Amino acid sequence: MDGAQFSFFDDGTWSGKIYTGGWVDGSGGADEVTAPADGAHVASIGRATPADLGAAAKAARAAQPAWEATAPADRAAILNKAAEILEANAGELIPWIIRETGSIPPKAGIEIEHSAGFLRAAAEAAQENQTQTLASVDGRGASEELIRVAHGVVGVISPFNFPLILSIRAIAAALATGNAVVHKPDPRTPITGGVMIARAFEDAGLPSGLLHIVPGGADVGAAMCEDPNIAMVSFTGSPEVGAKVGEACGRNLKKVQLELGGKNALIVMDDADIDVAASNAAWGAWLHQGQICMATGLILVPSATAGQLIEALGTKASHLPVGDPAKEECALGPLIVEAEAKRVEGIVEDAVAKGATLHVGGKPNGTLFPATVLSGVKPGMRAFDEEIFGPVAVIAEYDNEDHAVELANMSDFGLVASVIGTDVRRARDLGMRLRVGHLHINDQTVTASPLAPFGGRGRSGNGCRISGPALWEEFTQWVWVTTKPAATPYPF
Numbered sequence: 001m002d003g004a005q006f007s008f009f010d011d012g013t014w015s016g017k018i019y020t021g022g023w024v025d026g027s028g029g030a031d032e033v034t035a036p037a038d039g040a041h042v043a044s045i046g047r048a049t050p051a052d053l054g055a056a057a058k059a060a061r062a063a064q065p066a067w068e069a070t071a072p073a074d075r076a077a078i079l080n081k082a083a084e085i086l087e088a089n090a091g092e093l094i095p096w097i098i099r100e101t102g103s104i105p106p107k108a109g110i111e112i113e114h115s116a117g118f119l120r121a122a123a124e125a126a127q128e129n130q131t132q133t134l135a136s137v138d139g140r141g142a143s144e145e146l147i148r149v150a151h152g153v154v155g156v157i158s159p160f161n162f163p164l165i166l167s168i169r170a171i172a173a174a175l176a177t178g179n180a181v182v183h184k185p186d187p188r189t190p191i192t193g194g195v196m197i198a199r200a201f202e203d204a205g206l207p208s209g210l211l212h213i214v215p216g217g218a219d220v221g222a223a224m225c226e227d228p229n230i231a232m233v234s235f236t237g238s239p240e241v242g243a244k245v246g247e248a249c250g251r252n253l254k255k256v257q258l259e260l261g262g263k264n265a266l267i268v269m270d271d272a273d274i275d276v277a278a279s280n281a282a283w284g285a286w287l288h289q290g291q292i293c294m295a296t297g298l299i300l301v302p303s304a305t306a307g308q309l310i311e312a313l314g315t316k317a318s319h320l321p322v323g324d325p326a327k328e329e330c331a332l333g334p335l336i337v338e339a340e341a342k343r344v345e346g347i348v349e350d351a352v353a354k355g356a357t358l359h360v361g362g363k364p365n366g367t368l369f370p371a372t373v374l375s376g377v378k379p380g381m382r383a384f385d386e387e388i389f390g391p392v393a394v395i396a397e398y399d400n401e402d403h404a405v406e407l408a409n410m411s412d413f414g415l416v417a418s419v420i421g422t423d424v425r426r427a428r429d430l431g432m433r434l435r436v437g438h439l440h441i442n443d444q445t446v447t448a449s450p451l452a453p454f455g456g457r458g459r460s461g462n463g464c465r466i467s468g469p470a471l472w473e474e475f476t477q478w479v480w481v482t483t484k485p486a487a488t489p490y491p492f
């Protein structure tokens with residue numbers, strides 16, 4: 001950062017560069033990264049082109065076999081070291097995350113803490129013995145094994161909202177299982193989503209050629225899906241772009257992992273403590289301005305207790321300061337760009353025009369959007385039907401449990417659902433009727449673990465998972481190996 005002493009994250013090292021075989025110029029020149037809060041210059045970052053992507057993929061493919069042959073304990077040591085480096089330099093990295101992504105300090109801290117967790121979980125997994133021995137069924141005396149092998153080069157494409165975690169969770173899994181990586185962070189957040197990761201692995205001693213960071217736009221992402229040296233693409237982002245990535249990878253017969261959006265219901269049961277339910281809903285709906293795939297997108301409440309919940313949420317919303325987290329204490333920072341704030345305002349206006357009630361918020365000031373409470377939201381309103389990706393608590397009333405399940409399952413998405421209630425058994429039984437990939441009883445929707453397979457159903461993804469047992473399932477493939485003591489003749 002301007003005026004800083006030489007340090008772990010000294011921008012003299014990486015300013016205006018991409019990371020491919022070291023810090024080098026990108027063929028596309030350099031882009032300015034600006035702060036979403038005030039548009040101020042944050043840093044300059046190199047811009048890769050499809051040609052840079054192609055060269056990076058080729059170099060990654062050449063480096064990968066030696067990495068896959070490296071002892072798992074040595075691969076794990078590098079992943080663990082990268083985790084230590086992120087944590088040790090958190091004090092320097094967090095201000096960059098705050099400025100570049102508009103995160104409040106606790107959210108920026110979560111990026112470091114969880115990213116270290118994903119690296120350590122991947123290091124642990126790298127050392128698991130995944131080989132299986134099969135019984136030989138044809139009496140030919142062959143010993144038979146199933147061995148997991150790396151795909152080769154994994155391409156990673158990540159979004160702007162949690163750039164460090166959402167990039168590292170795939171990069172760590174790919175490296176742990178013996179793959180090389182070419183990674184394209186979102187062009188709005190390439191420092192948190194790319195440079196930090198490169199610096200951590202550089203200092204951790206990852207051999208050259210195994211990790212390439214190629215910041216760029218859609219053209220670079222699209223080239224990744226076509227490149228013959230890339231065997232798998234791990235994409236996190238919107239369903240619209242995910243569909244394009246899936247289509248291109250399908251055409252090129254590449255494995256593709258699609259982690260897409262969410263419209264996540266939080267159901268308040270009739271026996272719930274309303275104040276606690278309101279605080280869960282507030283955190284789920286407004287953390288990081290609602291720009292989270294797991295954000296609470298629909299709060300379902302019995303008609304009898306709706307008034308109490310609306311009042312509690314309204315009080316909270318009106319007390320949450322919105323501002324520039326780099327300059328002042330606030331609970332909500334900016335949305336990523338002003339066009340997003342306008343889009344969210346349009347969703348609120350549509351709901352109000354169709355009969356919903358706006359209690360608090362709803363009007364942006366530049367990129368700043370206040371915590372907003374909308375009630376009386378119904379199917380057919382954009383606030384009910386769409387992923388909002390902004391700080392809007394959307395409240396809809398239900399008549400009975402079947403009605404709550406029907407409303408929650410109306411979404412095309414299927415990432416997360418939460419149920420809050422005193423009778424845990426009843427809450428869980430209801431939750432199990434929801435079509436989702438994560439279900440939380442007595443918790444809000446924004447919850448992830450490096451040990452749990454992350455992913456959703458329907459429009460939330462293509463059924464692939466990431467992390468936990470999914471790490472090996474997704475980032476490797478089986479090879480069936482049979483070994484006879486000697487070759488024997490066949491009838492021909």
Ligand code: NAD
Pocket residue numbers: 157158159160161162166184185186187216217218219220221222236237238239240241242244245259260261262292293294387389460
């Ligand atoms: P986005 O789809 O616009 O962008 C994601 C990435 O795709 C960026 O790096 C972008 O440059 C790249 N890209 C754009 N066009 C491309 C193309 N044609 N080919 C290849 N790559 C291309 O998403 P966004 O708006 O930045 O992020 C918000 C979305 O991400 C929301 O829908 C959110 O729910 C979703 N998300 C999902 C998860 C999850 O794990 N399921 C996590 C976070 C965010």
